[in-house]
Amino acid sequence: MKITALAGGVGGAKLAHGLAHVLPPEDLTIIVNTGDDFEHLGLSICPDLDTVCYTLAGLANSETGWGRAGETWNTIANIERLGGPAWFRLGDQDIATHLERTRRLKEGQSLSSITREFCQAWGIQPTVLPMTDAPVRTMVNTNEGELAFQEYFVHRRCEPIVKGFRFDGVTEAKPAPGVREALDTADAVIFCPSNPWVSIDPILSVVKKITKPVIAVSPIIGGKAVKGPAAKMYTELGIEPSALAVAKHYRTTLAGFVLDTTDRESEAQIIALSIKTQVTDTLMNHLTERVRLANDVLHFIGSL
Ligand code: GDP
Numbered sequence: 001m002k003i004t005a006l007a008g009g010v011g012g013a014k015l016a017h018g019l020a021h022v023l024p025p026e027d028l029t030i031i032v033n034t035g036d037d038f039e040h041l042g043l044s045i046c047p048d049l050d051t052v053c054y055t056l057a058g059l060a061n062s063e064t065g066w067g068r069a070g071e072t073w074n075t076i077a078n079i080e081r082l083g084g085p086a087w088f089r090l091g092d093q094d095i096a097t098h099l100e101r102t103r104r105l106k107e108g109q110s111l112s113s114i115t116r117e118f119c120q121a122w123g124i125q126p127t128v129l130p131m132t133d134a135p136v137r138t139m140v141n142t143n144e145g146e147l148a149f150q151e152y153f154v155h156r157r158c159e160p161i162v163k164g165f166r167f168d169g170v171t172e173a174k175p176a177p178g179v180r181e182a183l184d185t186a187d188a189v190i191f192c193p194s195n196p197w198v199s200i201d202p203i204l205s206v207v208k209k210i211t212k213p214v215i216a217v218s219p220i221i222g223g224k225a226v227k228g229p230a231a232k233m234y235t236e237l238g239i240e241p242s243a244l245a246v247a248k249h250y251r252t253t254l255a256g257f258v259l260d261t262t263d264r265e266s267e268a269q270i271i272a273l274s275i276k277t278q279v280t281d282t283l284m285n286h287l288t289e290r291v292r293l294a295n296d297v298l299h300f301i302g303s304l
Contacts, residue, residue, distance in 0.1 A: 008199020018290030
């Protein structure tokens with residue numbers, strides 16, 4: 001079964017990791033959000049792409065869900081000592097990724113081509129694609145005005161109250177080479193349990209149309225996000241955070257929806273939206289849970 005998965009960082013990377021253990025590499029393509037990308041300390045940083053790649057390569061820090069395992073922090077500590085900006089924590093190994101990516105981008109290589117070569121170097125076999133090679137930047141409209149995504153997310157720790165989102169540059173951005181083909185040749189498209197507003201929506205705003213059956217996995221369990229501001233965003237936008245709210249968010253696109261056992265009581269309401277459902281354990285702390293959920297999702301797709 002050929003699968004194309006859409007992913008943000010932490011939640012997306014976990015399911016992508018499970019899928020990579022279950023599917024032959026030629027049958028799995030992961031399209032990653034680049035709306036979180038930004039330029040910082042002169043470096044081009046792609047947080048979601050790096051989280052997905054580090055996770056697939058077994059290089060990720062399993063405690064934080066982002067960054068590298070066994071990381072040291074000498075560079076950022078010395079930048080801070082010199083009075084430079086240290087709010088975005090960059091480890092020494094991680095900085096090597098950003099330095100080398102920035103060097104290649106400056107030489108004119110595309111982000112998708114750099115990502116392909118980094119994946120080879122890290123021994124990652126499934127195809128990992130940025131959603132676009134063009135700069136698309138998620139902007140967060142808040143009670144304090146419009147903020148660039150990392151300014152809102154990391155610098156301001158998601159404190160400002162969210163009023164909406166804008167994906168700057170999206171009108172000019174084309175899907176990266178391979179993205180359209182991966183979506184059109186897949187048997188099914190999986191929306192990983194990523195933040196609907198700022199991880200999946202930016203990808204959808206670039207790719208626009210998906211013609212193959214879409215199955216989403218809920219990032220909201222028991223009304224809460226496992227990590228990050230997804231539930232807070234729902235509340236601030238006037239929607240009660242729940243698996244049902246996520247299903248409604250994707251409503252027009254969905255063939256199937258995977259929700260956590262905790263949210264079983266919402267199943268009937270989701271079925272009433274003409275969406276098929278599967279109820280299972282969706283928390284993925286360890287590889288065994290990621291593989292089990294990946295298998296569950298693939299069986300569900302097979303049954304549709
Ligand atoms: P980000 O770009 O790093 O914020 O990453 P994502 O958008 O991919 O992931 C954030 C979302 O993943 C949050 O809404 C979390 O609730 C969700 N998430 C994280 N871990 C898990 C998990 O183990 N299971 C499920 N179902 N969702 C998760």
